[in-house]
Amino acid sequence: MRAYRIAYDGRPYHGFQRQPDVPTVEDAILDALRELDVLHGEQGVPAGYAAAGRTDAGVSAVAQTVGFEAPTWLTPAALNGELPADVRAWASAEASEEFHATHDASAREYTYFLHAPDAPVHRARRALDALAGEHDFHNLTHDETGTVRDLSTELEHDDPFLVLSFRAGGFPRQFVRRAVSLVADVARGDSFDRIERALAAEPLSGPDGISPAPAYPLVLAAVVYPDLAFDVDEAAAESAREVFEARQVKHATLARVAGTLADR
Secondary structure (H helix, E strand, O other): OEEEEEEEOOOOOOOOOOOOOOOOHHHHHHHHHHHOOOOOOOOOOOOOOEEOOOOOOOOEEEEEEEEEOOOOOOOHHHHHOOOOOOEEEEEEEEOOOOOOOOOOOOEEEEEEEEEOOOOOHHHHHHHHHHHOEEEEOHHHOOOOOOOEEEEEEEEEEEOOEEEEEEEEOOOOOOHHHHHHHHHHHHHOOOOOHHHHHHHOOOOOOHHHOOOOOOOOOEEEEEEEOOOOOOEEOHHHHHHHHHHHHHHHHHHHHHHHHHHHHHHO
């Protein structure tokens, strides 16, 4: 078994997991493996295949992790030869035959870049701190099970952004995006009582429900496997840096143009 770290810009994709008739990151990975003859015929996935998480449509990743039985020659650079430019493998690790990329992860970390130039940082930090610890987060997800989580949080002020980090063993669906909405609303003036109500046993519904924040500022930043030692493929990592730096320049330029239109 071998595990691969995968970085991707999730905005062009309808999430990680395969879906019919729409592009997904998983489709891109499996198509690459088929082109490399790692998959044959009607084989859907390689033996032992699993991924660390199922990111939503538009969500990006630095350290998505997929594991499967791979030939020794399949380096991250070799995989990149058939992947689209916005999906890049950059490191790999040898794993035991029993390795499962989903179940063996001890922690996952998501980072959200919240554009909030006018939000008081101290209010955002207080709201985020109130979510830390073990709680039943049933009001921040549609999931009916697996809603009790032990959460660690962190906030960095990088004006005009509040960089919100969430770390736990796993996350129910849309939890991070709903938590970001809650923190943003409280930071901008809503009562701190909203945090207590969100963490209470009583379900929130209707206008009291918490909608998810947009997906595109969310990044799967880390996935921890205590028993794996990942080796960075320098050629593959450099390819990834070049791709994403070029995208950074492109979007910074587009932002400058949009700013000029707004100003004038």
